[in-house]
Amino acid sequence: MKIKYFFYVMLFLAVFGDWIANEKPFYCKFQGKNYYPVIESPLVKLGWKEWPAAFQNATWLELDLEKKVNTLVPYSPETIDRNNLGLKSPFDKQNINSLWERHWMGTDRIGRDVLSGWIRGCRMAVSVGFLSVLIAGIMGIFWGGIAGYFGNERFKLSLFKAGVLLIWIIGMFFWISLGFETNWNSRSVFYWQIIWVIGGVCTLFLPSWGSHRIAIPVDGVISLVIQAIDAIPALFFLLALLPLIKNPGLFDVVILIAIIRWTNIARLVRAEFLSIRDLEYIQAAKLLKLNHFNICWKHILPNAMGSLWITFAYSFAGAILLEAYLGYLGIGMPSGTISWGSQMQQVRENPSAWWLAVFPGAAIFLSLFSLQKMGEKLEAKSF
Amino acid sequence: MLTYLIKRISTLILSLWIISICLFYLQKNVAGDIVMLQSKGRSNGPFYVHPLAAEKVYSVEAIRLNLHKPLFYFSLKSALFPDTFYRIQYPEAIKIKKDLLLQTGNWPLVQSYFQALTKFYEIVVKSENSSLSIFWRERLEEIALSSDLVAIKSKLRVSKEMNEPFEVEIKEMNGILFQLSKCSPSFLSWFPRLHIYGLDNQYHKWFVKIISGDFGTSSRDGRLVKDKIQEAIPWTLWVNGLAIGIAYLFSFPMGIFMALIPKSAWTKWVNHFLLALYALPSFWIASLLLFQATSPGAGFPFFSISGWTFYQQNGGFINQPISFLLQLSLPVFCMTYGLAAYLTGYMQSSFLKVLKEPYIMYARTKGISGFRLYVRHVLPNALLPQIVFIAGVIPALVTGSVVIEVIFNIPGMGRLLIDSMLSQDWATVYSFVLLVSCLTALGLILSDILLVLSDPRIRFSATKNEAS
Numbered sequence: 092m093k094i095k096y097f098f099y100v101m102l103f104l105a106v107f108g109d110w111i112a113n114e115k116p117f118y119c120k121f122q123g124k125n126y127y128p129v130i131e132s133p134l135v136k137l138g139w140k141e142w143p144a145a146f147q148n149a150t151w152l153e154l155d156l157e158k159k160v161n162t163l164v165p166y167s168p169e170t171i172d173r174n175n176l177g178l179k180s181p182f183d184k185q186n187i188n189s190l191w192e193r194h195w196m197g198t199d200r201i202g203r204d205v206l207s208g209w210i211r212g213c214r215m216a217v218s219v220g221f222l223s224v225l226i227a228g229i230m231g232i233f234w235g236g237i238a239g240y241f242g243n244e245r246f247k248l249s250l251f252k253a254g255v256l257l258i259w260i261i262g263m264f265f266w267i268s269l270g271f272e273t274n275w276n277s278r279s280v281f282y283w284q285i286i287w288v289i290g291g292v293c294t295l296f297l298p299s300w301g302s303h304r305i306a307i308p309v310d311g312v313i314s315l316v317i318q319a320i321d322a323i324p325a326l327f328f329l330l331a332l333l334p335l336i337k338n339p340g341l342f343d344v345v346i347l348i349a350i351i352r353w354t355n356i357a358r359l360v361r362a363e364f365l366s367i368r369d370l371e372y373i374q375a376a377k378l379l380k381l382n383h384f385n386i387c388w389k390h391i392l393p394n395a396m397g398s399l400w401i402t403f404a405y406s407f408a409g410a411i412l413l414e415a416y417l418g419y420l421g422i423g424m425p426s427g428t429i430s431w432g433s434q435m436q437q438v439r440e441n442p443s444a445w446w447l448a449v450f451p452g453a454a455i456f457l458s459l460f461s462l463q464k465m466g467e468k469l470e471a472k473s474f
Numbered sequence: 475m476l477t478y479l480i481k482r483i484s485t486l487i488l489s490l491w492i493i494s495i496c497l498f499y500l501q502k503n504v505a506g507d508i509v510m511l512q513s514k515g516r517s518n519g520p521f522y523v524h525p526l527a528a529e530k531v532y533s534v535e536a537i538r539l540n541l542h543k544p545l546f547y548f549s550l551k552s553a554l555f556p557d558t559f560y561r562i563q564y565p566e567a568i569k570i571k572k573d574l575l576l577q578t579g580n581w582p583l584v585q586s587y588f589q590a591l592t593k594f595y596e597i598v599v600k601s602e603n604s605s606l607s608i609f610w611r612e613r614l615e616e617i618a619l620s621s622d623l624v625a626i627k628s629k630l631r632v633s634k635e636m637n638e639p640f641e642v643e644i645k646e647m648n649g650i651l652f653q654l655s656k657c658s659p660s661f662l663s664w665f666p667r668l669h670i671y672g673l674d675n676q677y678h679k680w681f682v683k684i685i686s687g688d689f690g691t692s693s694r695d696g697r698l699v700k701d702k703i704q705e706a707i708p709w710t711l712w713v714n715g716l717a718i719g720i721a722y723l724f725s726f727p728m729g730i731f732m733a734l735i736p737k738s739a740w741t742k743w744v745n746h747f748l749l750a751l752y753a754l755p756s757f758w759i760a761s762l763l764l765f766q767a768t769s770p771g772a773g774f775p776f777f778s779i780s781g782w783t784f785y786q787q788n789g790g791f792i793n794q795p796i797s798f799l800l801q802l803s804l805p806v807f808c809m810t811y812g813l814a815a816y817l818t819g820y821m822q823s824s825f826l827k828v829l830k831e832p833y834i835m836y837a838r839t840k841g842i843s844g845f846r847l848y849v850r851h852v853l854p855n856a857l858l859p860q861i862v863f864i865a866g867v868i869p870a871l872v873t874g875s876v877v878i879e880v881i882f883n884i885p886g887m888g889r890l891l892i893d894s895m896l897s898q899d900w901a902t903v904y905s906f907v908l909l910v911s912c913l914t915a916l917g918l919i920l921s922d923i924l925l926v927l928s929d930p931r932i933r934f935s936a937t938k939n940e941a942s
Contacts, residue, residue, distance in 0.1 A: 265666045315488060322489060442768045460750055462747055
């Protein structure tokens with residue numbers, strides 16, 4: 092069996108997790124009417140449909156349904172099974188009615204099903220990994236591309252325009268921060284911001300006074316920022332930035348991981364752009380008067396993409412590991428969040444509950460391994 | 475070559491400086507109210523009192539902590555703000571005064587409003603009629619915490635018997651409020667103005683202190699951060715040093731061996747296994763080992779989870795070297811296997827890469843073979859990329875074992891970091907992060923120098939780059 096299939100399984104569980112592990116049944120008959128709760132519940136959440144009142148007052152386990160077809164795992168990650176409180180091991184005698192309701196991976200201290208949480212963990216890992224790689228990829232390709240394409244010499248401006256640009260950037264920072272300070276409800280600040288933007292656009296069309304053109308060291312500045320971010324180890328950076336956010340959620344963690352990870356991608360993109368920008372076909376494209384954006388987007392980037400996929404795979408793995416660390420240390424995510432890391436965290440309080448360590452840990456291992464294997468395959472293919 | 479190095483080092487120092495600014499601002503924004511935190515333990519700190527009285531007590535404490543100085547060398551603020559706005563310390567006062575200023579744009583008038591308010595409060599406190607005094611105290615608190623001019627005005631409008639004793643003050647306040655309500659900031663006054671404060675600012679003071687090795691005191695237990703770090707660092711150095719050392723000792727011969735034996739199904743499986751080892755998360759293995767160590771009946775005879783204090787008090791390695799190393803063996807093992815697997819794979823691939831080079835072919839055709847070929851021609855070139863790792867090894871000596879330390883309860887740097895984070899001891903956290911980034915920069919400089927010294931090609935291209 093190939094290890095990369097685990098990654099596909101993980102993707103599948105991330106998307107269809109709710110259809111596999113859910114306390115709501117797939118189909119049920121209640122007071123003579125048919126319901127499909129798993130499929131209908133998103134509609135209810137959106138407000139397009141309503142449950143009968145009896146559904147809202149009781150939990151799904153207690154409801155007296157005439158007929159029902161459960162999902163494969165009849166528990167949601169948050170469901171508390173009061174009959175199986177306090178760390179039931181997978182091999183323990185469990186207080187259940189049928190084999191269908193068995194907790195195949197045991198329960199945790201407050202009676203939540205571990206298997207169901209494990210499936211939710213897939214979603215957490217995939218969404219953190221995917222979103223952070225997406226954001227880091229956009230940031231890395233943008234900044235790394237600019238640094239590599241222009242370098243230190245090729246972005247030239249007249250002295251006047253360079254000065255205007257500098258003042259404009261500082262001013263924009265100022266106006267935006269003032270906007271936050273006034274809660275965006277001061278009319279004159281809004282007018283100033285519009286004046287600033289329009290003025291900035293207008294200067295683009297100004298004639299460049301003075302024949303002296305200076306090269307803006309774009310590469311130098313971006314490399315400096317990359318160097319500064321790289322000087323702090325990833326976990327430390329994350330821990331140093333997290334307290335800045337009052338009640339961090341999933342998306343905040345994703346953004347922070349992206350802020351840490353984009354430098355890796357940017358460095359690679361910069362190196363690729365540096366080596367590709369002087370190739371003959373790029374010079375041909377320049378002779379055809381294509382603009383810079385088209386050259387970068389349509390001619391350089393597709394050529395650089397081959398080695399980028401490798402970094403994406405490794406970054407995905409790194410993001411999953413960082414998220415697991417955070418969950419394990421109990422920092423960053425809201426306290427109710429269920430992920431592989433937070434499941435493993437419970438082992439620290441109950442060291443005898445091996446099933447809380449083994450299953451999520453194995454999932455982290457397999458996901459990292461499969462991603463690394465995929466990265467290695469891609470590497471072998473491209474070189 | 476020298477200019478290349480100087481250029482590198484200066485950019486590194488520049489990036490360190492940027493990091494220090496970022497960390498300073500993070501500390502300022504994250505820390506919460508330092509005055510409140512610092513005075514929590516002491517009896518004469520500002521407890522919750524009337525906001526108009528608290529400001530005075532608060533600013534005394536703030537001046538003691540050097541918070542009355544500007545934050546940075548300069549600031550860019552709207553011309554609305556006076557250049558001494560930073561002197562206001564009390565958070566409530568800052569909020570209300572800023573709100574009023576943004577509404578009216580007239581700083582002298584806002585100031586005189588607050589002077590009148592404070593004067594009013596002092597007279598209220600001194601008055602003998604207790605029910606009147608209590609009523610006005612509450613009213614003034616509401617007024618002092620509000621920045622809505624209309625609401626303030628309506629709050630000043632009270633029944634006649636309550637009004638009478640303080641008629642003069644209320645009239646004065648109403649006059650100022652009337653003037654304030656007519657003011658509004660002019661369009662031009664929003665334009666930024668640069669204030670230059672010079673060296674006498676908080677960042678400069680903090681930076682000079684850090685440079686001279688004074689990291690401040692921990693807000694958790696009042697101890698010097700420096701002492702705490704000094705106490706924790708030997709443990710971390712032991713764990714990481716042993717792990718990195720063993721990993722290198724294992725991976726070099728192993729990697730070379732793997733590169734030299736002929737390729738077969740067996741080597742493929744070993745490589746597969748090495749990749750799996752590298753992907754195996756160390757904190758998982760650590761918690762499984764810990765489960766084994768703490769479960770009754772099983773357990774490791776040489777390891778005890780609470781054994782660290784024993785070695786801390788009894789001298790550790792010097793007195794009981796063998797049992798000390800055995801105690802360290804579990805965490806060190808958890809940290810070693812992944813690194814060793816990675817380095818083995820790396821060493822193997824770089825060795826193989828060098829073996830394919832034309833100059834090795836040339837050496838072979840000249841008749842050099844066997845041991846001499848590998849030691850003289852292959853090994854130095856295969857080791858060259860390893861120099862880059864030196865940049866990573868130096869910070870890793872201090873930071874590599876955060877999660878492992880937390881799991882095994884080792885009183886090292888990682889646990890210090892996590893504990894300080896959880897107890898909101900930001901002085902420790904951020905000085906630690908700064909320390910680590912300095913170490914990283916040091917590692918980068920060192921690896922750069924070594925690379926330039928050891929590889930003539932890099933030396934040449936560095937010189938060539940300068941010329942172009």
